[in-house]
Amino acid sequence: MNRRAFLLSATAPVLLAACAPTVQMAGTPGMDFIGPRFEDEVFVTFDGARLGLTRWTPDGTARAVVVALHGMNDYANAFHFAAPVWAEAGIVTYAFDQRGFGRSPARGVWGGEALMTEDLRTCVDVVRRLHPDLPITVVGESMGGAVAISAFTSQRPPLAHRLALLAPAVWGWSSQPLPYKTALWFTAHLAGETVIRPPRWVTDRVQPSDNQEELIAMGRDRLMIWGARNDTLFGLVDLMESAWAGVGRLQVPTGYFYGANDEIIPREPSLQAARRLKPSDRSALYAEGWHLLIRDRQRERVIADVQSFILDPEAPFPSEPPIIPGAPTRRNAPAV
Numbered sequence: 001m002n003r004r005a006f007l008l009s010a011t012a013p014v015l016l017a018a019c020a021p022t023v024q025m026a027g028t029p030g031m032d033f034i035g036p037r038f039e040d041e042v043f044v045t046f047d048g049a050r051l052g053l054t055r056w057t058p059d060g061t062a063r064a065v066v067v068a069l070h071g072m073n074d075y076a077n078a079f080h081f082a083a084p085v086w087a088e089a090g091i092v093t094y095a096f097d098q099r100g101f102g103r104s105p106a107r108g109v110w111g112g113e114a115l116m117t118e119d120l121r122t123c124v125d126v127v128r129r130l131h132p133d134l135p136i137t138v139v140g141e142s143m144g145g146a147v148a149i150s151a152f153t154s155q156r157p158p159l160a161h162r163l164a165l166l167a168p169a170v171w172g173w174s175s176q177p178l179p180y181k182t183a184l185w186f187t188a189h190l191a192g193e194t195v196i197r198p199p200r201w202v203t204d205r206v207q208p209s210d211n212q213e214e215l216i217a218m219g220r221d222r223l224m225i226w227g228a229r230n231d232t233l234f235g236l237v238d239l240m241e242s243a244w245a246g247v248g249r250l251q252v253p254t255g256y257f258y259g260a261n262d263e264i265i266p267r268e269p270s271l272q273a274a275r276r277l278k279p280s281d282r283s284a285l286y287a288e289g290w291h292l293l294i295r296d297r298q299r300e301r302v303i304a305d306v307q308s309f310i311l312d313p314e315a316p317f318p319s320e321p322p323i324i325p326g327a328p329t330r331r332n333a334p335a336v
Contacts, residue, residue: 021188021231023112024099036122038130041103043096046122052076052103056083056093063090064310065136067123067160069144070095071292072169072236073225075102078141082294082303089307092131096123098147100232102223108195110235113242117151124158136160137310142265142291143169143236146243153246162253162313164306166293167265168273172241175269184234192231206263209292211299244269248276253313255282257302258324259289274324282309283329284321 029048037044043053054076066086070078076095083093097104099111099119111119120138127136138160140148145168151158173181187194209215218224228236247256256274260267274283284305286293293302301319308315317332 052097056087058087066093068095069140071142110232120151137162139164141166149243153249164255169240170244170273172244187230188234195227197227209290247273255309262291264291274327283324283327
């Protein structure tokens, strides 16, 4: 090896480290900070950051509470079909826009696993103060499911009673094809701020749902994000790896819901994750389900099954779906 090649090989790791992917950092609350709380459409979290908040409340007595986490590039509106139905059953839903998404600050910049899980813990704590006598379920869709898994398997899990995972994002490094993860590592470190927008031929072939009207509405929604920075994608895959590996360490009653037509989170890592569930957990596979299970055309079935789990994790699912293949979970037998 000549001297020039040696110098390049020696300095390359330093240069790449200097171009580390950008991740949001926790802020410092001002002197007037009075602690985490909910305002009208704002969740003030542990460091004073003001995250977007949407809530759905029942007209009568509340029976249970949901803390809802949306997926990648989405925001709290992800639950606009499900939450009103749950409210009719006495379920209060609080959905907040995670850091970097929707109405929250630093749109497009990755919030980071540590901050995102701490926001979830904080939100659950606020909900516990507001509803001290009600069971709390965290419902995480896609990326939100991955955040929830990471939080519930950490040293300080949220003090919620159960967890519902809607097509959780578990497509981590262990499952990514070698060319994908190699290219992503280099682009995240060398061109992290570059926004990647999928070409039309990809978006035409890969669909998150069979509900075309909803997909059109999402496309017109200015709070949605289309495309992602390289370093945000890198952070997402890191998070998905944590979720994929962490399912087996979940201690709360867990429901895992997955669509057979999911084109966003591949089948194999999803089945691998579901196989790590406890026998006391629940799982459901929907033959007509896609990735956005609570927005699909057959969403009523999933919404009703998740509602059943929220109110009683021991109760049979109303739609009697089969379990996820290979999952050790109990059969979804009809009610007797």
